[in-house]
Amino acid sequence: MMYQVMIHPLLSLTDEHPIIEISDELLVNLNIPLKDKITIQLGNETIIANRKKSNLMNSKETILFNQACFQKAKIPFLPLKLQATSHEQILVLGPVIAIITEIKKKPNLENLFPTIRSFCQELHEYSQQNGGLVYVSNLTRFPQSGFHFDGEQWVEGEVPKCNIIYNRIHNRLIENKLGFQNLKQLWKDNHILLFNDSFLSKRHVFDILKKKKNLQTFLPDTVIFSEAMLFKWISTHSDVYIKPNMGSQGRFIIHFFIKDGQFYIEQTSFSDQLQHSFSTLKDASELLKKWIGKRDFIIQQTIPFIKINNQKIDFRILCHKNSQHKWTVTSMVARLSAENHFVSNIAQGGFISRPESILLSIFNPKKTEQILHLMRELALESVNTLSNEANGLIGELGVDIGVDMDGKPWLIEVNSKPSKLRDDNNPRFRPSTKAIFQYCKALWIERSHLNDQSRNFNDDTI
Missing domain, CATH: 3.40.50 (Rossmann fold)
Structure with missing residues (x-):
């Protein structure tokens, strides 16, 4: 049985020992014996408190702690709403x-x-x-x-x-x-x-996803950066992106391309000059090697994604595990690059729009619906694959997808720590915030009812 309860300060009792005021009815509902002492587990803190019977009108929803109980629990002396359950006759509060x-x-x-x-x-x-x-x-x-x-x-x-x-x-x-x-x-x-x-490193993500046959066609070609590989790729593709293997927020990304016989480099973080041009591949390569040094970078095939007013566009799809440990799409936004920028990250000056509006400005309604459906399916297949293969407990992933002029989605990258910046003043709770709490709550409920507290949820096999 699970209840939501309010923990209120018990101001009338200043005893140095922890005291809890709780009703017989709530204890009976939680299958906790009506004894003079109660063992409380709040988080992973354990408190043994003297019990005082509560006669409050809303005693099923209210528990009172004296100051010593708050101090023992290491929580602020303020009203708190928590979940209440029991395990082996212990009052368990959390998460x-x-x-x-x-x-x-x-x-x-x-x-x-x-x-x-x-x-x-x-x-x-x-x-x-x-x-x-x-x-x-x-x-x-x-x-x-x-x-x-x-x-x-x-x-x-x-x-x-x-x-x-x-x-x-x-x-x-x-x-x-x-x-x-x-x-x-x-x-x-x-x-x-x-x-x-x-x-998650970009290369590790690519290697995991590449093993899935139904995902291979949606992945841009990707290799580890080296000068030899750069020479080979620029002669084959004439347009590539060079990214830090462990980068985030659009930092230290390089766009390298050939146009009218010149070699051009655009970059986000290495210098104040956004674009450089060179007459020879060797000269361009020297600057890239200077910037990159011994750091781990990848080269990725450039896909000609859709644009509006020459602004680069991609889509961020947030995915979370729900209380049944199933991956769901929590939200989707279109991201447009700032003027004169080649990345759409919000941290680099980009801004968001509704995906439907962006796609409908380029494709017909039926095609737009197909693209949106396929992007959701691609995101869910990707996060399921990664969470099954990667180490640790993964419950949140941000999937970046681009769409080419034929309407085909391409999986750009997957982020284990998507940005939490807000670009609006909407007072409502974001779907991602709700999803994170509900998943944590589900994990806590399962853990609080286990006889074996050592069970390892980090193996992601629930």
Whole structure:
């Protein structure tokens, strides 16, 4: 049995020992004995509290904690809505979700984690409306402290041991270090689920998807960058993209092409000069080698995608696992590049539009419907394939798809940490925010009812 309950401060009791005020009816419904002491598990924190019988009118939906109980649970002294269930006569409250990300060394309350600040607040608010606790921390603070949202601002303090870590670390170098790998093993040993284990490399994604025969025809040719391969490909294709294997947000992308006998390079991050031209392939190659150095880059075949007013267009399809652990399409947007830009990423000045509107400006209604259906099918097939083959617990993926002038979709790349930036002031909760919470809640419910708490959900075999 599962209930949504409000945890309220019990102001009248200042005893130094944890005290809980809870009704007989709620305990009976949860199959918990009516004893003088109750064991509470909130997140992965365990509290043994003295029990005081509640006679409140809404006692089925309300539980009171005294201050000592709040302190023992390491939660802010504020009303909280949580899910309540039981396991082996223990009152289980949750879920507790920790967002692990980068936090500035000298934080101010307005700019703690700027790239995902609005998302963190949105997830907190949705969780509180639907029963769950969210806090934000980083690798140096976690698990001792983090930031709670108190309704007005983010406040640092003690935090409970969480049930689920939502990985929003944006630095791939940190994820690859031995220290982070050791932490992952420690979390696993302590039965903490790690949601979205790590970044996915473009080459690894391509290699996995290429094995599926029904996906091969939708993948642009892709190889590891080298000077020899560049010479071969530019003579064959005359137009290629060169991308960091572990890149994101449209940074450090190079467009290399031949036009009227000249070699042209467009780039997003290497210099203030957006375009360079050369009379020889060797000269162009020297600049590319200087920029790339020993870093891992790929070369990808350029597909002539649809354009509007010379703006590049692609489509971002967000996919999430639902409470039945099935992949679903959560949202789809068309992305248009900014003027004089060759990438459509929002972080590079691009903006979004409705996919139907964009496609209908180029194709007829029947063709548009076919393209939209095929893009959804392609996205779902891709994320299913990746989550079955890749390591770790994956529940969220962003799929980038381009459409050529014949209406054929092409799979550009798949991102394990899609951007959380909002480009609107809509007060409604985004579908992706709802999906993340509901999936975390489903994981918590299953874990909270297991006799074997060590069962590893990170193998993605549910």
